[in-house]
Amino acid sequence: VERQVGLQVIGIIPDLPRLRRLASSPCDYIEREPLSEFGGAFQRLRALLTLSNNRVMPRSVLVTSCAAGEGKTTIAVCLSIASVSSGQKVLLVDCDFARPQVHRMLDIRNDKGLTDILKGTATLSEAIVQPRGTGLSILTVGRSPDGAIDLLNSARMEALLAELQEIFDIVILDSAPVQISNALILGGLADKTIFVTRRDWTTHSQASYAVKQLQLYGADIAGVVFNRAGAVM
Numbered sequence: 001v002e003r004q005v006g007l008q009v010i011g012i013i014p015d016l017p018r019l020r021r022l023a024s025s026p027c028d029y030i031e032r033e034p035l036s037e038f039g040g041a042f043q044r045l046r047a048l049l050t051l052s053n054n055r056v057m058p059r060s061v062l063v064t065s066c067a068a069g070e071g072k073t074t075i076a077v078c079l080s081i082a083s084v085s086s087g088q089k090v091l092l093v094d095c096d097f098a099r100p101q102v103h104r105m106l107d108i109r110n111d112k113g114l115t116d117i118l119k120g121t122a123t124l125s126e127a128i129v130q131p132r133g134t135g136l137s138i139l140t141v142g143r144s145p146d147g148a149i150d151l152l153n154s155a156r157m158e159a160l161l162a163e164l165q166e167i168f169d170i171v172i173l174d175s176a177p178v179q180i181s182n183a184l185i186l187g188g189l190a191d192k193t194i195f196v197t198r199r200d201w202t203t204h205s206q207a208s209y210a211v212k213q214l215q216l217y218g219a220d221i222a223g224v225v226f227n228r229a230g231a232v233m
Contacts, residue, residue: 001197001224004204005211010052010194010223011045013075014038027105030078031134034085042082045225049192052222057088058191059165062219064175064183065196066206071227072196073101076174079194084135088169091128093139095186096176097149100141106131113142117160118151124163137168153185161189178210187219198227 001009014037016029030039050057063076073096080092093114094102103110108129116122121144129138151157164171173190175183187193193214197207207224214221 001207001226005195005197005207005224007195007211007221008048008052008223009226010048011041011075011225012229013041013045013071013078013225013227015228025105026074027077027081030081031085034082039082042078043086045079045194046082046086049194049222053192057170058222059169060161060171060173060190060192061222062173062175062183062186062190062193063196064187064193064214065177065198066202066210067177067179068099070177070196070198070202072177073105073174075194075196075225075227076172077102077105080136080172081134083170083172089137089167090135091137091139091164091168091171093164093171093173094141095152095173095182097141097182098176098180102138102174103140106134106138108138108140110140111143113140115142115144115151117142118154118156119144124167149182149185152182157185158189178213184213184217184219187214187221188217191220192222193219194223194225195221196225196227199229201228 033039063072065072080090083090094100108131112122112127117127127139173186175186
C-alpha cells in the first residue's frame with residue numbers, strides 16, 4: 001500500500017472473527033472491549049494521527065475512501081468512540097449525501113441534520129443528537145440533500161466547521177468516497193484526511209488516483225488505514 005500510494009499506513013484494522021461479528025457490530029464491540037486488539041488498533045490510529053499533526057490532535061478529520069464498501073463509515077464511527085473513551089468531546093458528522101449510514105449504524109433519528117443546518121432550516125441544538133450512554137455527539141446528514149453539494153462548497157460550510165471546532169475537541173467527518181465530489185471539497189476544509197483502503201477490495205490504481213485527486217484539491221492526508229487486515233483471535 002505504501003509503495004503504490006506513496007503514503008504512510010497509519011492504521012491496520014483487524015476484522016472481527018465470525019462469532020463476534022454475529023454477536024455485535026464493530027461499534028458495539030469497541031465500546032465493550034476498548035482494550036481488545038480491535039480497540040487498540042484505533043488507539044494506535046489516534047496516536048499516529050497526532051504525530052502527523054505536530055503531536056497535537058487535529059481539530060477536524062475527514063474519513064474517506066476510493067469507493068463504497070471499504071469501511072470508511074465503520075472507521076469514522078469507531079475512531080469517534082475511541083476518541084470519546086480517551087476523554088475528548090467528539091462530534092461525528094455524516095457528510096455522505098449519496099449513501100448516509102451513520103444514523104443506521106448507530107440506530108438514531110435522521111429528521112434534522114447537516115443539510116438542514118446549511119439550508120438554515122435547523123439550528124445546531126436541534127440537529128445534534130447525543131445517544132444515551134455513548135458520550136458521543138452526532139450530526140446526521142438530514143433529510144434535505146438536494147442542492148447540498150453547492151452548500152458544502154460555500155462559506156457557510158467553512159464557517160460551520162469553524163464553529164464546531166470551537167465547541168468540540170475533535171470533529172470527525174464521514175464523507176462520501178472520492179468518486180463523489182463532496183470528499184474533494186471537504187478534504188480542503190478538514191485539518192487532516194484519513195484515506196481508507198480494504199484488503200482484497202481496493203485496487204492499486206483506484207487508490208493511487210483517489211489520493212492524487214485529494215491532494216490536488218488541497219487535502220492534507222495523514223495517511224492510509226488498511227481495513228479488514230485479518231481476524232483477531
